[in-house]
Amino acid sequence: MIAASTPSAAFDHTKYRPVTPVALTDRQWPSRTVTQAPLWASVDLRDGNQALLEPMTVEQKKLMWKLLVKIGLKEIEVGFPSASQLDFDFVRWLIEEDQVPEGVSIQVLVQAREHLIARTYESLIGARDAVVHVYNSTSTVQRERVFEMDREGIKSIAVEGAQLVKDYAARYPETRWVFQYSPESFTSTEMGYAVEVCEAVMDVWQPTPENRCILNLPATVEVGPANHFADQVEYFIKHLRRRDCAIISLHTHNDRGGAAAAAELGLLAGADRIEGTLLGNGERTGNMDLITLAMNLYSQGIDPQLDLSNPDEIIQVYTECTNLPVHPRHPWVGELVYTAFSGSHQDAIRKCLKKQQPDEPWQVAYLPIDPQDLGRDFQAVIRVNSQSGKGGMAFLLERDHGINLPRWMSLELAPHVQKASEQVSGELSSQQIRDILDASFKRESPLNLKGYRLDRDGAEQLTATLVDEHGEQISLAGEGNGAISAFMDAWQRHTGSTVSVVDYGEHALGEGSDAVAVAFVMLNLDGKRVCGMAEDGDTVSASLKAVLSAVNRGLESNARSEAERAEEAAPVSV
Template sequence: MNNPSIPASDRTPSAFDHRKYVAYDTPTLPDRTWPDRVITQAPIWCSVDLRDGNQALVDPMTVPQKLMMFELLVDLGFKEIEIGFPSASQTEFDFCRQLIEEERIPADVTIQVLVQAREPLIARTFEALKGVKQAIVHVYNSTSRVQREQVFRQDMNAIRQLARQGARWVKNYAQQYPDTQWRFQYSPESFTGTELEYAISVCNAVLDVWQPSAEAKAIINLPATVEMSTPNVFADQVERVHRALAYRDAVVLSVHTHNDRGTGIAASELAVMAGADRVEGTLLGNGERTGNMDIFTMAMNLYSRGVDPELNLADVERIEQVYTTCTNLPVHPRHPYIGELVYTAFSGSHQDAIKKCLAVRQPEDPWEVAYLPIDPADLGRSYEAVIRVNSQSGKGGVAYLLEQNTGYRLPRALQVAFAQVVQQESERSAKEIHAAWITQAFHDAYSQQAPLSVESYRLNAARGGKDQLSVEVIYHGQAQTWVGQGQGPLAAWVNAVNNHCGLSLEVDDYAEHSLGHDKDADAVAFVALKGNDTVFWGCATGSDIVRTALDAVVAGANAAIKQAVDKQDKQSA
């Protein structure tokens, strides 16, 4: 259709010309109520992975793959599962028969099948369902203006009569199989491209045929076969149908959104606020074009706000494994909730905030952690994967990874110093820096044990005076005994080191903490030695805290000795 907003003289073909598109008609609903509603319980979920998802694959699922997917959906808690289009192919027909004849359908699960409003296809569909305990027969015909005018070349009344006739065929064939508990579903395909009041009239015509009751409810499904508007417009459409639908107390109002505009999930969420009782979609959003509504994400959205999704999605490893095996599609690393990188922070400020929130959080507290909308552990993800380091990271992320790998809780000044070491390497390599490298780099930088090392020590603590410390050392390969005095063993040892190494160091900072919770746990000690306006950090671990402190001083002193030697070498050169 020509866009009247474009002057006739200017309607020339263009490779990229927005003027050939027209704005979507929006319903007039000034008294809309959905914006004030809050979702407090999960909708009825219906998975269409085995039908809509399957037909969108380059290589449709084999029967073993379909069985694997069906079993996953059952285990996740889906009570309604659309298994296919049994009148469309022998494979689809045989899969339906296999589920029924091998009694693979649990008593609390209802399978759903799709069929066009054509009598031979409806007859074949009921043949495929023979012997099933309960089933939903989902009949549809396209009602959109474009398809009426350009595909079917029929008027509104003819299309409405086709819907009514399809409903009659479904009802009549169901009567031939009285042992099955039947439920009927109708979709005005391409609902979003159908004039709203006309779509309502078609749905009501179908309901007049079925005459649903509170005991035998029908399903009216509103498919955004192609997503054409913003989610709020779809919500207005759903609320209008919700108000105008006949037999409303005997109807389950369902939606089936696609993701052509990238807002399929939002459209379904707003639709539930607008009165929809049921949502069709696929796990992880596989489907035609840009995909179907992603049930996993919508369910986890509810979960993250304290609403029971009524699906058990905790085993994300299995979900991802079955999904990739059955669809031959990858899971995007940024896919909400399940992607490899969704709980990962590289930014320094993000890492620092996460680290601090996790440090103060108590197990009984509500989940409130910066940048993490849910607890990764709920989906089997470890905290070790939350913070990862690259050139964008800061001291908090580096310190977090080191603590996860070693148990060390670095003093803030040491965090700053070590982060610079990691930053230099990440910028040099232009790659992510892993925890193993960080751990090794920390020990290389702050645990140097040459040319000086401690063999043993004797401490004579003086009450009210200076302590005397006698230490057996190896210095440049030679065994020696060094003696020092000071206010406490640390000061006494620094005094001895200065006297024998020609240094002028003093303790600028010291920290220690246990590496476990029992009385025999090792401890770690950190010491900062200042000399000539330079700070040399040392770290050591051990079960004897005095010896551990001495070894930490040794590590810092060795760094100072190395710097002095390097300076002399440069001057000599």
């Protein structure tokens, strides 16, 4: 018999205290429903960036900025320019190179100290719209153990900071200023005192319903359950004078794993605005994930006012800029979140999909949304319950042809092999499977690689010559971290389309000097996933040909779709 374990003396729950309930006797948020998207504010380039082991380079910041603008964010916190020369220079680049579109506001963070505020405004000279975000800590533990000040002392820091922010803004009347204040560690601050400090700041700024300030309530550390945070937000709003003069913003962290839930309940409690990061990057366990909350709303029939239809592009930029992986089970956009391995789940999904009508609400078991909304193929959802079929197929290719398929390529090939096996009465040979692989994923038309040149001078610089189906030559040029990255850059420059690598694999066929390289690639081409493969004696050439094969398959699919639409639109002869 195994004896029951006893808790370690070091693992002592009695040294912790539960949060103090909020004195809210008539809470309204439980009976409310969110009906519209909040104002969104990204803090990827500030809060997210400062949490990285290796902060973003200037080029990575520019790449992240372009993505944030592309998906539709209107307020973006771009840094802490008074604390970092890199942040200062990045803000200047945004303004001087006119990189901020009309309708988008840059936001900067600053502590309530005059020399830092002066430096912050210096970075913003010439900005069209800007949010100046000033903060100071207000919690009991910060007051007593960090600053060793009483309530009045902490409040005076907030008031003096607010006055400095207002005074310096007056020196630059050409900019449309919005002031934002955060009582840092709001969740550990006495609620009445949090209201008192924020109202003191409002007394300085004198906002109006037409020119509101932002009061940002940060769960700097998530100290209690999501319902407790909702109570705090509702209490704050109920007791705030001139509520109509303030935008109530939330900035939740994920220490307890509830950042998205706390933000969503905070919206029920009356908040207007949400700060967060893509995929939840941030200090400790991270910030509130903008994608998770936006997709939560989307799944309830609410327009999130953000374009998240191409998560592969978001993930590619995110990983390139942060050097962080995305978990395959990440809510909504993880690689495996719409994949059913269970046979009963597969059967239920298959039956529901057959009955799902295009003009009715989505009703498919195990799938809260249509995966195609996020560019996901249904082949990734329903993996046919014949594991031995896929396993045997991969085994024969490896044993007889030396082809070691990546798992994702095996899953792409499986439906083609299954279709062929259903058309013949008998077993498919390894050569037949190899022929199906080549016929399904090798394409040398309409575009073929004639040659390339790769120069390594810092970044990889690629020039490539393609030949189309008419024999015309096309020259491409681009740069990147490697040959494929440079080719992606060259293709996007030439066509203007959006393309990114979702997955890639290669290996040698055979040994010695006569060995041939085989390459497999999965691209996201304008929001659709498409695979290709190629073989060549040169590894780089095999990689580029595999990419072109996928591109050709994408072009072929587009042409087929256009032909089908034209046929459907053609008049019917009677």
